[in-house]
Amino acid sequence: MLRRLSLALAVASAASGMAWAADAPAGSKTGLVTVYNEAVKxxxxxxxxxxxxxxxxxxxxxxxxxxxxxxxxxxDMTNTDTQVDRSIGDLDSSRSGTSYRASLxxxxxxxxxxxxxxxxxxxxxxxxxxxxATEQNLILQSAETYFAVLRAQDTLASTKAEEAAFKRQLDQANERFDVGLSDKTDVLEAQAGYDTSRANRIIAERNVQDAFQALVTLTNNEYAAIEGIQHTLPILVPVPNDAKAWVDTAAQQNLNLQSSNFAVDAAEETLRQRKSGHxxxxxxxxQYQKGDNDSLGFNNSDALSVYDGDAEQTTIGLQLNIPIYSGGLTSSQVREAYQTLTQTEQERESLRRQIVENTRNLHRAVNTDVETVQARKxxxxxxxxxxxxxxxxxxxxTRNIVDVLDAQRQLYSSVRNYNDARYDYIINNLRLKQAAGTLAPSDLDALSSFLKPDYNPDQDFLPPDLAKAAEAQLNGNPEY
Incomplete structure (x- = not known):
């Protein structure tokens, strides 16, 4: 019973020159894991x-x-000239020498x-x-950027289908006007609807290009097309479906929270360091020295005053230093370190609360997404x-052209809402795992098993069983 919708899709697909995924052969499409690996590199x-x-x-x-x-x-290399005025006459002397030293x-x-x-x-x-945490965030960022492209492509596909439907409605309005079955108002209303849908399609095309550009920024690679997600992806509640269990896991495994724990440890040790300044x-x-007696300065000793050769000296000892007063520097540094510790502890508490909030909210979001996907479909x-x-x-x-145009808008809006709900479910699942600290590349591998290498947005943005479901509903069998 989706004859009109299928026709609109066919017209849009044939008329548009912006079918990004359909233009590239299936073998050249890039998958989610490949995009992530390129991002890592x-x-x-x-x-x-x-x-x-x-x-x-x-x-x-x-x-x-x-x-x-x-x-x-x-x-040390020294050369010393000495002149002494004495009553019995002047005394001139010159001494030079080299000495070596090592200190431990x-x-x-x-x-x-x-x-x-x-x-x-x-x-x-x-x-x-x-x-x-940055590496883990790249997993989520790769998925968000990848599925943003698919979201934009599906939006473009539905927008092109909507444009084709409005164009068909405009043609019908013109035909009815030509044979006198409607007035000019219907034609103008249909023209306005078509013009709006065309503008929306142009914007959607740009959004697809922007989404692909975000992939370039992420990976420094350009992609002609990427694999799409199948409608057979299971839409399931979180396991376990218990918000407290997810919060407890986040408290133990969230990487940012663990990092903040070590930030507090570092601040505590810094405070101890400052206190130990007292x-x-x-x-x-x-210390070991060897060299000329002159260069070592031993000639001021009576025992060595007549010795002009080489000399050696070895010194071993202990040095004790007791700080008494440093102008208040140490005390000030202690106060500074204490305030830094307080700041770090409060930042950790704020982060903990945010993580608890995000985890609970994301748990609710995923459960809501499960119901929303079915409702949108x-x-x-x-x-x-x-x-x-x-x-x-x-x-x-019994109905006018405005009613028809509004019904068409509602139809294609529901299509876009359905696809948005699908992608929201995928991303919120990954965000929940990141909040809990369990997000891993294996989660992308699991999603990749539901990617479709020959995905064509112009044909695949709707569930394949939608026509049968609509027919069943019209035949009085809503349980299909």
Whole structure:
């Protein structure tokens, strides 16, 4: 019973030069997993996140260096001229020499550096989880961008079908006007409807191009066509269908929330580091020097005053430093670190609340989508039947052209609403899994099993069993 709708599809498909998916051979169409893999290799945001993690991870060896030995070496070359005025005559002397030295320092007690090292490790873990969250977000972003193209293509297909239907209505209005069965008003109304549908089709064509451009931005690759999703995709409620279970999972596995936990750990260790600025420090030091006696400066010693050859000196000891007052710097840094810790804890709490809210909302959204998809599909059938009845009424004079045009608008609006509900269901499912921290590339693999390589939006944007369902409804069998 969808004879008129099928005819409109055929006319639109033949008349349009913008059938993106139909113009490319099936073998050249790109799938969802391929788009994701290209995004992993070429996405600029992910590459930047990886570089950022590489930079942040260096804080660990930098902090650890403060706990390890410090060894340095050096050399001195000196030339000293001395003139002394004495009562018995002037004394001139010139001395030169070269000396070498090596110094070793090993921290024995440095509480501030130890806590700095612990903070660095927490910061590294935080950065690692933030990178994982970015990688996980790319899964969702790839799906959103991919299905945005399919949504735009299906919208274009329905808009072209609508344009063809209005064009047919305009032709019929002109024919009826020519034989005197209607007045000029019907022609003008039909012309206005056709002009509006044509403008909508032009906008829909641009939206398809914009959607494909978003794929280019995501992957740095251009695609002529992509595989479409079949109408046989199961529309099922979440498993488990319990919002609390999803929230509990999110509290344990959400990557952003885990990252914020390590941010708090890093702030706590930083506060301990600042407080330890009041603590004493103890280092073991050793120094070895060798060189000319003159260059080492031993000639001021009575024991070595007559020795002009090479000399060696070895020093081993402990250095204890007890901070007493630093102008209030340490106390100020403690107060700063305490406020930073408070800020980090509050940010974590805010994030936790947002995640709980998002998880519950997405759980409700998926359940709503399940019912909405079925309701939208039924609305297409009902609107098609209403259009059939309205057209019959128009033919016998009980309905006017405005009623017919409105019925057509309702029909194609219901088509677009149905496809929007399908794609909303897919994306909300993925968003729910991301909120719970369970989203993985395998979820894209599961969706790919329902992709249709030869998908043609102009033919496949409607369920294949829709005509039979409409016929069953008109025959009094709504349970089809």
């Amino acid at each position: 070429n996405n600029a945001d992910l590459a930047a996140a990886r570089a950022n993690y590489g930079a942040i991870s260096e804080v660990v060896p930098q902090a650890r260096a403060g706990l390890l030995p410090n060894l340095s070496a050096g050399a 320092s090993q921290p024995l007690f440095r509480a501030d550096r130890w806590f700095q090292y612990q903070a660095a490790k927490a910061t590294n873990e935080q950065a690692s989880l933030a990178l994982s 603590a004493p420090t103890l280092d073991a030091v050793a 039924q609305s297409i059938i009902s609107n098609q039947s209403a259009l059939e009845a309205t057209e019959i009424g128009y033919q016998v004079g």
